[in-house]
Amino acid sequence: MHRKQIFILSTLSVLILSCLCPMTNIAEQISDQFAPQEPFEIVEQLPSETPVPEELVLDPPPDTLIYRANLERTGVYQSAGPKTSPKLLWKFNTEGVISDSSPVVYRRIAYIGSEIGLYAVDIQTGQSLWIYQTKGSVHTSPSIEDGIIYFGSEDGLLHALDCLTGDQLWTFVTGGEIRSSPILFEGMLYFGSDDGFFYALDALTGQETWRFEVAGNVDSFAGFYKAVRAAPAISNGSVLFGNTKIGGASAELKFYALDTRTGDVRWEFDPWNLTSSPAVEDGVVYFGGFMSFLGLDLESGSPVFSFGTDWGISPPAILDGIAYFGCDNGYLHALDLQTNEEIWVFESGRSVTIDTAPSIADGVVYAGSGDGFLYAVDLRTGHLLWEFETGGWISSSPVIVDGVIYFGSADGYLYAVE
Numbered sequence: 001m002h003r004k005q006i007f008i009l010s011t012l013s014v015l016i017l018s019c020l021c022p023m024t025n026i027a028e029q030i031s032d033q034f035a036p037q038e039p040f041e042i043v044e045q046l047p048s049e050t051p052v053p054e055e056l057v058l059d060p061p062p063d064t065l066i067y068r069a070n071l072e073r074t075g076v077y078q079s080a081g082p083k084t085s086p087k088l089l090w091k092f093n094t095e096g097v098i099s100d101s102s103p104v105v106y107r108r109i110a111y112i113g114s115e116i117g118l119y120a121v122d123i124q125t126g127q128s129l130w131i132y133q134t135k136g137s138v139h140t141s142p143s144i145e146d147g148i149i150y151f152g153s154e155d156g157l158l159h160a161l162d163c164l165t166g167d168q169l170w171t172f173v174t175g176g177e178i179r180s181s182p183i184l185f186e187g188m189l190y191f192g193s194d195d196g197f198f199y200a201l202d203a204l205t206g207q208e209t210w211r212f213e214v215a216g217n218v219d220s221f222a223g224f225y226k227a228v229r230a231a232p233a234i235s236n237g238s239v240l241f242g243n244t245k246i247g248g249a250s251a252e253l254k255f256y257a258l259d260t261r262t263g264d265v266r267w268e269f270d271p272w273n274l275t276s277s278p279a280v281e282d283g284v285v286y287f288g289g290f291m292s293f294l295g296l297d298l299e300s301g302s303p304v305f306s307f308g309t310d311w312g313i314s315p316p317a318i319l320d321g322i323a324y325f326g327c328d329n330g331y332l333h334a335l336d337l338q339t340n341e342e343i344w345v346f347e348s349g350r351s352v353t354i355d356t357a358p359s360i361a362d363g364v365v366y367a368g369s370g371d372g373f374l375y376a377v378d379l380r381t382g383h384l385l386w387e388f389e390t391g392g393w394i395s396s397s398p399v400i401v402d403g404v405i406y407f408g409s410a411d412g413y414l415y416a417v418e
Contacts, residue, residue, distance in 0.1 A: 064105040064401050067141035067181045068315070068357060072280040073233040075317030077400040080362035083376070085386040086417040089404065090126030094119055098408030100179065102141040102357075102397040104149075106163055110406050111149055112396070112414050113138025118151055118159070120166060121414060123406070130166035134159070140191075141181040141231070141397070145203065150189055152178025158191060158199075160206060170206035174199065181231035181277075183239075185260055190239050192228020198241065198256075200263060210263035214243035216252040223247040231277040231315070233285065236298055238266055240285050242275030255287065257301060267301030277315040277357065279323075281337070288313025288325055295337065307335060315357035317365065319379075324365050326354025332367055332375070334382060344382030348375065352393075361400040368394025368407060374417075388417055 061078045063069035069077050096115030103112040109129060110121045117133040136154025143150050144163060152158045158172040176194030183190050189203045198212045216226030224247040232241040242255040255275055257266040276288040284295045284304055293313050295305025311328035318324070322343060323335045332346040332354055348354065352370035359366045363379045370393040376385040392410030399406045404418045 061401075064399060065144040066104065066183065067102055067143065067231055068277075068279070068317075068397065069359070071183065071185060071234040073231060073277060073315070074279050074281060074319065075315075075357055075359045075397065076319050077359060077361040079400045079402055081364055081366060081376070081398075081400040081403065081405050082418055083362075083364055083385055086388060086405070089416040089418055091413040091415045092119070092121050092126050092128065094408075094412050094414060096137070096412055097392070097410050098396055098412060098414065099137065099410060100139040100141075100395045101408060102181075103399050103406045103408065103414060104142050104144055105399060105401045105406065106144045106149075109163070110399075110414065110416075111142050111144075111163075112406075112408050113140060113142070113151060113153070114408070114412065117153075118142065118149070118161070118166075119414070120163075123401070123404070123416065126416065132159070132161055132166045132168070136177065139179045143182050143184050143189075145184045148203070150182045150184070150203070152180065152182060152191055152193075154178070156193065156195075158182065158189070158201070158206075160203075172199075172201055172206045172208070176225075176227065179227075179229040180241075183232050183234055185234045185239075188260065190232050190234070190260070192230065192232070192241060192243075194225070194227040194229070194246065196226040196228070196243075198228050198232075198239075198258070198263075200239075200260070212256075212258055212263045212265075214256070215254050215268075216243060216245055226252070230275065230287075233278045233280050234260060235280040235285070236283075237261075238298065240278050240280065242271065242278070242287060244274070255285075255296065255301075257285075257298070269296055269301045269303070274312065276313055279316050279318050281318045281321070284337075286316055286318065286323060286337070288316060293323070293325065293335065305337060305340065307340060309333075312353075312355065314355045314367075317358040317360050319360050324358045324360065324367075324379075326356065326358065326367055326369070328353040328355065330354055330369065330371075332358065332365070332377060332382075334365075334379075346375070346377050346382045346384065348373070356395050357397040359398045359400060366398045366400070366405060368396060368398065368409075370394075372409065372411070374398065374405070374407060374415075388415075390415065 094114035101113035174193035180192035278287040314326040334343040356368040390409035396408035
């Protein structure tokens with residue numbers, strides 16, 4: 001009976017098809033219906049863990065790839081940061097003091113140095129992706145170009161790593177600690193060392209192109225030596241920086257403008273004493289020192305601006321003709337560079353140093369201090385908008401990306417607040 005039922009059903013199927021289809025196609029359609037099929041596998045659809053293709057990954061704004069946001073080191077960021085009391089998104093423990101190193105952000109990864117080495121942290125989760133251990137603390141702020149991250153460490157090495165894997169590409173050996181945050185320009189990498197030299201390397205190979213020895217005497221018995229710890233700025237084909245005397249004050253200190261291609265001195269200026277890292281705006285290079293804030297003409301090196309203070313000055317942030325800088329007495333200043341007049345002074349009220357380079361974003365200036373607070377101050381009025389407390393002094397300059405502020409603290413944590 002079963003075979004008869006199958007035959008009857010098959011016959012009915014043929015009759016139905018003959019009514020619906022042209023007679024010339026009946027045999028072909030029946031043959032297709034019963035022809036052997038290629039074997040196939042049923043695959044369950046799972047959430048993809050495949051990285052988004054590179055062409056679909058949004059590149060971060062270039063201001064997140066370099067210390068102080070640009071070659072001129074003005075500290076001005078494109079993204080807006082929080083204007084009201086922020087919340088903590090996450091904090092990542094580097095298990096070592098974060099001193100001076102400021103983060104950079106590349107393709108959803110934040111990079112920062114600490115006593116242990118360089119860390120790569122997922123900015124969405126706050127989890128470590130990799131760590132590159134060094135034999136000395138990392139006080140420098142990294143720079144990134146073409147998927148390569150560059151930074152120096154206390155062991156005297158300049159490191160070049162693959163951003164995504166942390167694999168070492170090359171290292172360059174100097175004769176002293178490296179605390180000068182490197183800068184990239186036209187395929188070259190520039191930085192200073194505590195050995196008293198300023199270096200220019202080929203960024204791809206790590207080969208030295210030129211080196212320049214700064215002024216100053218060295219007395220190892222007395223503990224005096226010359227160094228370059230400033231984060232250099234670049235403008236109009238000149239690399240700009242001041243040298244440092246370790247172990248005491250010195251009248252031998254100079255501020256230099258060197259040709260980026262050859263290392264030749266374009267001009268030099270005697271600032272008498274300590275100099276901060278510089279910033280450039282409208283053809284003038286500005287930097288702070290002991291009891292002074294100076295501006296030099298970019299072409300000639302002639303002084304065109306001077307403002308006296310009673311305390312040491314942080315590296316400045318500059319926007320629209322106004323310089324913002326902190327002092328060792330806990331004050332944050334806004335200074336009109338055209339009139340040489342103070343617009344406002346913010347007092348932290350805690351009499352501790354604000355020597356961190358401030359950052360500017362969307363009408364707010366952000367600055368860390370020795371009391372462990374990150375301050376947000378209205379750019380126009382100087383009024384405090386909010387403060388965020390950490391467990392250690394802050395010498396890490398904030399970076400602003402998509403409404404989130406990233407910065408380090410001496411308590412060992414990299415913070416993300418929004």
